[in-house]
Amino acid sequence: QVQLVESGGGVVQPGRSLRLSCAASGFTFSSYAMHWVRQAPGKGLEWVALISYDGSNKYYADSVKGRFTVSRDNSKNTLYLQVNSLRAEDTTVYYCARGVNRGGWYPIDNWGQGTLVTVSS
Amino acid sequence: DIQMTQSPSSLSASVGDRITITCQASHDISNYLNWYQQKSGKAPKLLISDASNLETGVPSRFSGSRSGTHFIFTISSLQPEDIATYSCQQYDSLPLTFGGGTKVVIK
Numbered sequence: 001q002v003q004l005v006e007s008g009g010g011v012v013q014p015g016r017s018l019r020l021s022c023a024a025s026g027f028t029f030s031s032y033a034m035h036w037v038r039q040a041p042g043k044g045l046e047w048v049a050l051i052s053y054d055g056s057n058k059y060y061a062d063s064v065k066g067r068f069t070v071s072r073d074n075s076k077n078t079l080y081l082q083v084n085s086l087r088a089e090d091t092t093v094y095y096c097a098r099g100v101n102r103g104g105w106y107p108i109d110n111w112g113q114g115t116l117v118t119v120s121s
Numbered sequence: 122d123i124q125m126t127q128s129p130s131s132l133s134a135s136v137g138d139r140i141t142i143t144c145q146a147s148h149d150i151s152n153y154l155n156w157y158q159q160k161s162g163k164a165p166k167l168l169i170s171d172a173s174n175l176e177t178g179v180p181s182r183f184s185g186s187r188s189g190t191h192f193i194f195t196i197s198s199l200q201p202e203d204i205a206t207y208s209c210q211q212y213d214s215l216p217l218t219f220g221g222g223t224k225v226v227i228k
Contacts, residue, residue, distance in 0.1 A: 035217070037217075044208065044219055044220070044221045044222050045157075045165065045208060045210070045219040045222075046219070047215075047216050047217035047218065047219070050215070050217075059215050061216050062216070095164060095165075102171075103153065103171075104151075104153035104213055105153075105212045105213070105214065105215055105217060106212065107153070107155055107170060107171075107210075107212040108155065108167065108210070108212075108217075109167050109176075110167070111164040111165050111166070112164060113163070113164050
């Protein structure tokens with residue numbers, strides 16, 4: 001079955017950087033677009049970024065554009081999110097999610113368990 | 122950006138009750154709407170895609186419908202295991218946007 005396992009979260013000081021990873025298994029990773037979605041504690045879900053199946057197209061939420069970079073390594077079945085210049089409001093759980101090519105902008109059908117990033121001095 | 126206005130933000134109901142959650146899209150999104158269930162501390166789970174398509178393995182007490190830009194999610198007979206937060210999400214255009222969520226508790 002589809003498995004998405006995020007890692008790389010932790011406590012980081014404001015202004016610093018992290019790289020989040022998402023290891024995929026149970027499906028042909030290179031055939032699917034992938035999303036990052038985040039959720040602040042006790043809050044709703046916020047879409048962060050989308051990368052096409054081959055990495056050639058990338059899209060970002062305005063709130064992270066210029067600070068976050070999504071990438072993928074299809075040879076390693078791994079999705080990444082480089083998060084730079086971290087702010088307190090970036091303190092959230094980050095989920096990777098699979099997007100299906102079924103009409104619309106790659107609707108999400110499977111989610112990882114999430115990794116928590118805490119920005120604090 | 123497309124705004125998804127979800128209501129109510131919380132509801133309390135008894136086991137066996139029929140409950141309804143709505144999402145209003147600020148623009149036409151066709152049928153491009155998912156409903157997710159999120160239990161405490163867990164990742165969201167897709168229940169309904171394309172506004173009304175029940176995902177494989179999801180109990181038939183869950184359903185979704187659409188009327189224009191108004192979307193309705195129904196649990197026909199609430200069960201104790203349905204305690205969760207339910208969210209809608211549009212995928213008609215970027216940025217993908219979510220409703221604010223509805224927390225469902227047992228009365």
